[in-house]
Amino acid sequence: MVQPIDLLVETASQTAGPYVHIGCIPSFAGLAGVYPEDLGLSPIAEGAQGEIVTITGAVHDGMGWAMRDAMLESWQADAQGRYPGTPGADPHVSGFCRFAADKDTGEFTLRTVRPGAVALPDGRRMAPHISLWIVARGINIGLQTRIYFEDEDNSADPLLARIEQRPRVETLIAKKTGEGRFRFDIRLQGAGETVFLDL
Amino acid sequence: MTGTGRLMPRRREVHPVASDPDYKTSVSRAPTWPLLSMESTPSEETGPRFGHSLIGPLDNNLILNFTQGQAPAVGERIRVHGRVLDETGRPVPHTLVEIWQANAGGRYRHVKDTYFAPLDPNFGGCGRTLTDGEGRYEFLTIRPGAYPWPNRANDWRPMHIHFSVFGHAFGQRLITQMYFEGDPLIARCPIAATVRDRSQLDRLVAPLDLQNSRPMDYLAYKFDIVLRGRRQTMFENKPQGM
Numbered sequence A: 001m002v003q004p005i006d007l008l009v010e011t012a013s014q015t016a017g018p019y020v021h022i023g024c025i026p027s028f029a030g031l032a033g034v035y036p037e038d039l040g041l042s043p044i045a046e047g048a049q050g051e052i053v054t055i056t057g058a059v060h061d062g063m064g065w066a067m068r069d070a071m072l073e074s075w076q077a078d079a080q081g082r083y084p085g086t087p088g089a090d091p092h093v094s095g096f097c098r099f100a101a102d103k104d105t106g107e108f109t110l111r112t113v114r115p116g117a118v119a120l121p122d123g124r125r126m127a128p129h130i131s132l133w134i135v136a137r138g139i140n141i142g143l144q145t146r147i148y149f150e151d152e153d154n155s156a157d158p159l160l161a162r163i164e165q166r167p168r169v170e171t172l173i174a175k176k177t178g179e180g181r182f183r184f185d186i187r188l189q190g191a192g193e194t195v196f197l198d199l
Numbered sequence B: 001m002t003g004t005g006r007l008m009p010r011r012r013e014v015h016p017v018a019s020d021p022d023y024k025t026s027v028s029r030a031p032t033w034p035l036l037s038m039e040s041t042p043s044e045e046t047g048p049r050f051g052h053s054l055i056g057p058l059d060n061n062l063i064l065n066f067t068q069g070q071a072p073a074v075g076e077r078i079r080v081h082g083r084v085l086d087e088t089g090r091p092v093p094h095t096l097v098e099i100w101q102a103n104a105g106g107r108y109r110h111v112k113d114t115y116f117a118p119l120d121p122n123f124g125g126c127g128r129t130l131t132d133g134e135g136r137y138e139f140l141t142i143r144p145g146a147y148p149w150p151n152r153a154n155d156w157r158p159m160h161i162h163f164s165v166f167g168h169a170f171g172q173r174l175i176t177q178m179y180f181e182g183d184p185l186i187a188r189c190p191i192a193a194t195v196r197d198r199s200q201l202d203r204l205v206a207p208l209d210l211q212n213s214r215p216m217d218y219l220a221y222k223f224d225i226v227l228r229g230r231r232q233t234m235f236e237n238k239p240q241g242m
Helices: A020-024 A166-172 B198-202
Strands: A052-060 A071-076 A096-100 A107-113 A129-135 A143-149 A173-178 A181-183 B077-086 B096-100 B126-130 B136-142 B147-149 B155-157 B160-165 B174-180 B219-222 B225-227
Touching: A020 A071, A020 B096, A020 B126, A020 B160, A071 A107, A096 A107, A143 A166, A166 A173, B096 B136, B126 B136, B160 B225, B174 B225
Parallel strands: A052 A181, A143 A173, B077 B219, B077 B225
Antiparallel strands: A052 A107, A071 A096, A071 A129, A129 A143, A173 A181, B077 B136, B096 B126, B096 B160, B147 B155, B160 B174
């Protein structure tokens, strides 16, 4: 016999289901009046430092169908690469946004500031990126991924360097479509399946 | 605050399988490539915080919050309470817990729910609260009804409440469902069955907590939630080999 390891076990995930909006984005469900406003409407407030960028995209299932019932959350650093809540972080950047795929088109839009590169404790730097978390009916545990930017130097990013099949790196890189505008499509399966993360 | 250390790797075997033919929608929505695993970084170790100013006085009272206290919802009155802990057993204080659920007849107040069970004019179906300093939370609500759903020919969801929990790190983010002790539909539910380990599914089933029920008012159900923990060590944040 040995001593027991006295750790608890994480609670199992269950799908967010088709009605996730009731709890998370009530106005999307047609449910008004319980809260003054939905949580996480914008990751930035007036006065946020840095370049404003707008990222549009969709979450595609294995058929390539843009899902109409996905909900996404984003988390990011400010323009200097500081996470909200850490010393010196931009007080106008909450860093958190919650948004839904459009119920008619499946398109989502995230308007935010371009994040800065984030330092790791060992001194390496992660290229500017936005963390994403995706839930929906049929997704049994939230999917983690990241949005990187086509016009940044991503060559030394430690996470992207871990991707063995180099063409897959492209699935994490938002494509520039105009000044301050990017496109980021998420594919759950099939050609160009997005790299999902476990970290 | 539960520290700033690296997150313990997620024990994926605890969680549901991604693709399950008995839960038909999951088949076309499950990634087929393995996940890319890596040590957590500040992007996962930090996360949004929400303050008490966010929470209204009725936010955790689903019996009253849709009518702002004007009229109570129909249904069996229940209190759902518990603690949010992490894997190390520490409470997760001041973290946001959101819930949503069907009404007593099994109908959601959502533009996409077309089940013919009637809406309750006094029930919205969402609630939220922050845990206290010891990680405790509570909601007052009504027991949600079971309902049929389009999957296999005759599938019914057991009574359940959806939970969304933040923790203090984006990598702790969790959505799950709470089931009710004694519900015979749990064992027949293909969504519950995506959790392959029966002992882990059992942890999603809230027991009746009669001692915390209020006589002549409500029954209580206890539901504790465990989020990923952080390693606690001095040997962190140093370059490899040092």
